[in-house]
Amino acid sequence: MLSVGLVGARGHTGKELVAILSRRSDMRLAFASSRAMAGEPVTKLAPQAREDLIFEAMGPEDVAARGADAVILALPNGEAAPYVAAIDKAAPGTIIVDLSADYRFDEKWIYGLPELYGREPLKGATRIANPGCYATAGQLCVHPVRDLLSGPAHLFGVSGYSGAGTTPSRKNDVEALRDNLMPYSLTGHLHEREMSRHLDHEVRFCPHVAAFFRGITLTAQLSFAAPVTLDTLKSRYEAAYGPEPLIRLSDAIPEIRDGQDVPGAVVGGWAVGEGGGYGTVVCALDNLLKGAAVQAVQNLALAAGLEELGGIA
Ligand SMILES: NC(=O)C1=CN([C@@H]2O[C@H](COP(=O)(O)OP(=O)(O)OC[C@H]3O[C@@H](n4cnc5c(N)ncnc54)[C@H](OP(=O)(O)O)[C@@H]3O)[C@@H](O)[C@H]2O)C=CC1
Numbered sequence: 377m378l379s380v381g382l383v384g385a386r387g388h389t390g391k392e393l394v395a396i397l398s399r400r401s402d403m404r405l406a407f408a409s410s411r412a413m414a415g416e417p418v419t420k421l422a423p424q425a426r427e428d429l430i431f432e433a434m435g436p437e438d439v440a441a442r443g444a445d446a447v448i449l450a451l452p453n454g455e456a457a458p459y460v461a462a463i464d465k466a467a468p469g470t471i472i473v474d475l476s477a478d479y480r481f482d483e484k485w486i487y488g489l490p491e492l493y494g495r496e497p498l499k500g501a502t503r504i505a506n507p508g509c510y511a512t513a514g515q516l517c518v519h520p521v522r523d524l525l526s527g528p529a530h531l532f533g534v535s536g537y538s539g540a541g542t543t544p545s546r547k548n549d550v551e552a553l554r555d556n557l558m559p560y561s562l563t564g565h566l567h568e569r570e571m572s573r574h575l576d577h578e579v580r581f582c583p584h585v586a587a588f589f590r591g592i593t594l595t596a597q598l599s600f601a602a603p604v605t606l607d608t609l610k611s612r613y614e615a616a617y618g619p620e621p622l623i624r625l626s627d628a629i630p631e632i633r634d635g636q637d638v639p640g641a642v643v644g645g646w647a648v649g650e651g652g653g654y655g656t657v658v659c660a661l662d663n664l665l666k667g668a669a670v671q672a673v674q675n676l677a678l679a680a681g682l683e684e685l686g687g688i689a
């Protein structure tokens with residue numbers, strides 16, 4: 377039984393992580409940290425949790441001292457380092473899966489997107505950086521056709537407001553979002569750099585946030601170096617994702633609803649423009665699931681040599 381500590385457990389992704397971990401027979405949630413909900417039962421947030429599990433306010437040293445086999449960090453960006461440092465010092469063999477962007481550019485960490493970068497590097501890994509939500513959708517769109525592209529891929533993303541976490545901001549203010557679509561970070565979004573780096577191909581990315589709670593659609597506009605047929609385009613995705621249990625291919629254009637509350641991603645809606653010089657592909661997924669919690673547990677299971685999709689699908 378793998379004991380797993382969860383830091384940042386009362387957030388949007390934390391809640392999903394509690395639910396998935398509670399469904400696994402080979403992992404046990406050893407502790408769940410939250411300052412705001414300290415002393416309250418975890419079932420208050422996630423009814424699937426063990427009844428005796430109580431939220432605890434825990435600093436980095438408290439977390440490291442508990443000696444869990446694995447720790448999942450679901451903290452806002454920029455907060456992971458003290459936890460990693462404390463674990464490095466007290467229990468360096470602990471598996472850490474970090475959901476934030478803090479280690480996605482660190483060569484010493486494994487970037488865990490198993491469908492694209494393989495399962496092998498994750499086996500036995502102890503430092504795993506979980507990809508961003510848009511970044512997962514964007515890379516699923518671009519990776520199978522990278523070698524066909526001329527110039528950057530242009531990605532248009534729309535996310536539900538849970539993507540902006542629970543700290544109040546305009547991007548999760550339902551009043552500001554009502555009957556609205558909010559573009560932001562028009563150049564240089566962190567996921568633009570993340571995708572370009574891991575794809576080893578430049579992308580341009582424009583995020584938007586809307587009034588629904590969860591889900592992402594990512595529309596990828598691709599320019600081809602030589603004319604491409606619809607069959608060729610589609611066959612690239614079939615070859616890449618055919619055997620992948622968490623990737624569903626769809627001729628119909630994926631919409632937000634196709635990706636909400638499902639563990640995996642839907643990729644498809646392929647279209648090729650006149651002359652075959654350009655094309656479009658769409659991905660829909662749940663930002664809290666394949667965009668965060670599902671991928672984290674998938675990565676953790678692969679690292680620990682456990683069944684990849686237990687509690688997930
Ligand atoms: N939401 C999404 O769609 C996705 C999020 N991510 C990433 O996952 C991480 C978590 O996101 P999300 O769940 O949305 O965030 P939330 O804002 O919903 O939750 C943040 C959690 O961290 C805790 N926390 C906040 N500040 C601190 C701090 N300074 N020290 C210790 N604990 C703190 C909060 O609990 P408390 O204050 O009670 O201690 C809470 O449990 C982020 O890095 C985010 O970028 C990745 C992919 C998708």
Ligand SMILES: CC(=O)N[C@@H](CCC(=O)OP(=O)(O)O)C(=O)O
Pocket residue numbers: 453475476477507508509510535536537538539540541547566567583584585
């Ligand atoms: C709507 C919204 O604000 N979404 C977040 C993406 C959430 C995510 O995956 O972000 P991390 O890279 O921070 O883990 C954003 O654009 O920053």
